[in-house]
Amino acid sequence: MRTTIKSSTTIEGIGLHKGKPARVTFLPAAGATGYRFLSPLFAEPIPATLDRIAGTARGTNISDGKNNIYTVEHLLSAAAGLGIDDLDIEITGEEPPAADGSALPFATALHKAGLTEKQEQERKPLSIGGQLEMAKGDIRFLARPMKDCVFIKLTYDYPHKLVGRQTVEFMLSPEEYLVRVAPARTFGFSHELEALKKAGLGLGGSLDNAVVIAEGEILAKGGLRYPDEFARHKLLDLIGDLALAGRPLKDIYIEAERPGHAANVNFAKLLLEKAL
Numbered sequence: 001m002r003t004t005i006k007s008s009t010t011i012e013g014i015g016l017h018k019g020k021p022a023r024v025t026f027l028p029a030a031g032a033t034g035y036r037f038l039s040p041l042f043a044e045p046i047p048a049t050l051d052r053i054a055g056t057a058r059g060t061n062i063s064d065g066k067n068n069i070y071t072v073e074h075l076l077s078a079a080a081g082l083g084i085d086d087l088d089i090e091i092t093g094e095e096p097p098a099a100d101g102s103a104l105p106f107a108t109a110l111h112k113a114g115l116t117e118k119q120e121q122e123r124k125p126l127s128i129g130g131q132l133e134m135a136k137g138d139i140r141f142l143a144r145p146m147k148d149c150v151f152i153k154l155t156y157d158y159p160h161k162l163v164g165r166q167t168v169e170f171m172l173s174p175e176e177y178l179v180r181v182a183p184a185r186t187f188g189f190s191h192e193l194e195a196l197k198k199a200g201l202g203l204g205g206s207l208d209n210a211v212v213i214a215e216g217e218i219l220a221k222g223g224l225r226y227p228d229e230f231a232r233h234k235l236l237d238l239i240g241d242l243a244l245a246g247r248p249l250k251d252i253y254i255e256a257e258r259p260g261h262a263a264n265v266n267f268a269k270l271l272l273e274k275a276l
Contacts, residue, residue, distance in 0.1 A: 013097030
């Protein structure tokens with residue numbers, strides 16, 4: 001049975017990359033429409049699906065072919081992490097608010113809005129019949145059937161003395177997602193900031209919505225939320241990117257090593273291609 005939210009809820013703030021005022025309103029969806037974006041920029045609702053992806057540089061962006069909505073992965077992660085099937089996302093501006101850099105503000109708002117089951121609307125989950133592997137350089141994904149749960153093992157590995165190799169293992173459920181994944185914040189390295197801004201990205205970034213890894217210290221408001229917060233945020237991103245497959249994961253074990261948005265999207269395409 002498919003689910004949506006009971007009532008609408010709104011979050012406002014500043015966009016992470018464009019640095020402009022942003023607002024998003026989550027709305028109940030009556031039909032089996034999946035996740036859709038509604039915007040004055042679009043002539044009609046745009047489905048959050050793999051064929052709408054317009055770019056994966058520092059975030060996952062979708063488009064109607066002319067106008068883009070940037071960095072949709074955090075709010076999609078929140079919806080998928082809570083088990084929501086159908087959701088209309090009304091957005092003002094070019095991207096959602098950065099909030100605190102995590103998916104927690106979105107997940108909390110959706111949780112408070114409440115979930116409701118829609119009678120006579122059946123889910124079509126995404127499961128696979130055998131093992132799948134995808135690798136490119138040091139990036140690797142693996143998936144295989146797993147009985148009665150969705151389990152993800154993710155490794156983030158970066159050659160910095162304050163980062164190193166972090167591995168997180170997670171059984172996907174709304175309760176676990178809210179506590180262990182949603183609060184993990186986006187992060188970047190201080191040596192990248194100037195180049196990012198020259199590229200027109202990270203213009204709204206600050207320590208209010210991101211963790212900055214400098215040469216000799218980690219700059220994080222209130223300190224790190226978890227010792228492995230970077231791996232957990234990569235897991236958050238992966239869940240959001242896989243949501244673009246348009247079908248909820250079911251009975252599957254996934255391993256991801258050194259993932260990023262482009263690789264996540266390609267892996268989502270492979271899963272969808274091989275899905276039962």
